[in-house]
Amino acid sequence: MAKTAKLELDGKVYELPVVVGSEGEHSVDVSRLRAETGYITLDDGYGNTGSCISNITFIDGEKGILRYRGYPIEELAVKSSFIETAYLLIYGHLPTSAELRKFSDLLTQNELLHEGMKFHFEGFPPNAHPMAILSSMINAASCYHPRLMEGYNPSHFDLQAARLISKVRTIAAFAYRKSRGLPIIYPKPVYKYTANLLHMMFSEPYQDYELKPEVVRALDLIFLLHADHEQNCSTSTVRMIASSRANLFACAAGGVCALWGPL
DSSP states (O other): OOOEEEEEETTEEEEEEEEEOTTSOEEEOOTTHHHHHSOOOOOGGGTTOOOSOOOSEEEETTTTEEEETTEEHHHHHHHOOHHHHHHHHHHSSOOOHHHHHHHHHHHHHTOOOOGGGHHHHHTSOTTOOHHHHHHHHHHHHGGGOGGGGGOOOGGGHHHHHHHHHHHHHHHHHHHHHHHTTOOOOOOOTTSOHHHHHHHHHHOBTTBOOOOOHHHHHHHHHHHHHTSOOSSOHHHHHHHHHHTTTOOHHHHHHHHHHHHHSOO
8 A cells, every 4th residue: 555644734635645766765755735635845945845756866975975866976987978868868778889979970070160159159248257258158059959949859859969968068168268368279079078168168279188098988987977957946946947948958958057157
């Protein structure tokens, strides 16, 4: 028999379903509360509210636990790359060799920005905050991909996901170069994701940055560790914007703005 919680209101008892999460956490499902009772719940700041059922990421900071799709972060850090982990988070399973190759090719094919976007970078003052540039440029990128405006289409998902992941890296590198008054360095198709970011940030027109394997791997691990952070402020913001069927880039730009805050 399914477990329930009993709530008494105005002399009447209501039975609310108890839901067990993917990590054994228990919650009371109040989704029918208003319809059945006329009451709503008040949870200031959503400190005790789960917005959805998810098995993507589990974090217990006090115990030092971080799992993506059930995989301990320690295992992924040793056996996987950031791109493999990103695939895991998006699709629910680690990629096969063929799937990884296809995903990596999509990232490479979509790493360049429209040339017109260079003028956007030139409009920012030298001391512009990186998060302001990042959120603005992600939003601006949607202008150069009109199919994003057509609404959600499952057949476009692979392309749009890869496009966002790849272009965010290029935007971040260009923003850094802009803040330093340096010329833009374009990505190289022969480099993998993390190596290409280092190349775009630190190379010069007259000399490529020397890619040290230990530095590339260290940055890849940083990306892997920060690939997802459960239902935090920015994730919740992206989900809220997405509920209006806004395009993917607009949702991500909103998430960046939410991440901007110090808390």
